[in-house]
Amino acid sequence: MNRKKKQIIDAAHRLFIEKGFVTTSIQDILDEAEIAKGTFYNYFTSKNECLMAILEFVYEETNQKRNEIAHGREKNDEEVLAAQIAIRMDTNRKHSIMALFSSISLSDDDDLQAFIGKQHSRELQWVAKRLTEVNGPETERYALDHAVILLGTIHHSLHILKIIGNKDIAPKRVIQFALDSIKPMIKAQPQEVLFQTDMILNNPEYAEENITDLKVQAISQLQTLLSKVNKVEKEKTDKLDYLQFLIDELEADEPRLFLLESVLMSISKAFHEPEVGNERQVFHLVWSIMERLKEVEKESK
Secondary structure, three states, X not given: OOHHHHHHHHHHHHHHHHOOOOOOOHHHHHHHHOOOHHXXXXXXXXXXHXXXXXXXXXXXXXXXXXXXXXXXXXXXXXXXXXXXXXXXXXXXXXXXXXXXXXXXXXXXXXXXXXXXXXXXXXXXXXXXXXXXXXXXXXXXXXXXXXXHHHHHHHXXXXXXXXXXXXXXXXXXXXXXXXXXXXXXXHHHOOXXXXXXXXXXXXXXXXXXXXXXXXXXXXXXXXXXXXXXXXXXXXXXXXXXXXXXHHHHHHHOOOOOHHHHHHHHHHHHHHOOOOOOOOHHHHHHHHHHHHHHHHHHHHHHO
């Protein structure tokens, strides 16, 4: 994300928290960011789009950190899952996301509410998938039920702790408590399923594009990013090598997934301070492709 766009997003974020999303005007954002109206519209078509960019930025930051935690660890490691759930909470706290959601709830904009719904559904989908990886494929039928109960237990427990003013119980302890609480349900595997997996996981509204289309999209974005880095960097750097490697692997008939994962970890550190373009979004897309390819590889065995 370039500096000017980040400047606008940061200013809008502050105002949405302080004044509320509904009462913040585009003129307020222009004044806070100290930019002209034309500059704002170079990046966003509306206040809503600016808000969506903030939420998408936080979502991508969360996923990047989750991928880093899971790197080199077994998928069925419950400690990894607990840490990944905690990452979402930490990131939300860092960016005051709950206050932002509270402000958004006052908006009657259908597109914005649909976007928020999609954000919640993506998180639910992710938790259901990770619970299946931790507890085994035989639990997949009940994964959405378990995900709803898990997140509900965590969120409501934290809410009650806040009300009674108890600051001694750490969020990680609440997460572990919730994970332990659903274990008897997972073991029992009742016949009745409340939330069918395909309610969200296979809902066309939230369906992912196919892998081929995603690869084409990622390659195009990587090539654009490579061109931008070439203009910024005065000499050949690791960034250029990493980007070219990702392009080559995605263009290959059978990308080497273990190398993709290793390079993604390295390139995320090389681009630790986003400064050229939409690095975070591009790398998140490649991570998604890699995970999809892993699933395909696993199913073919």
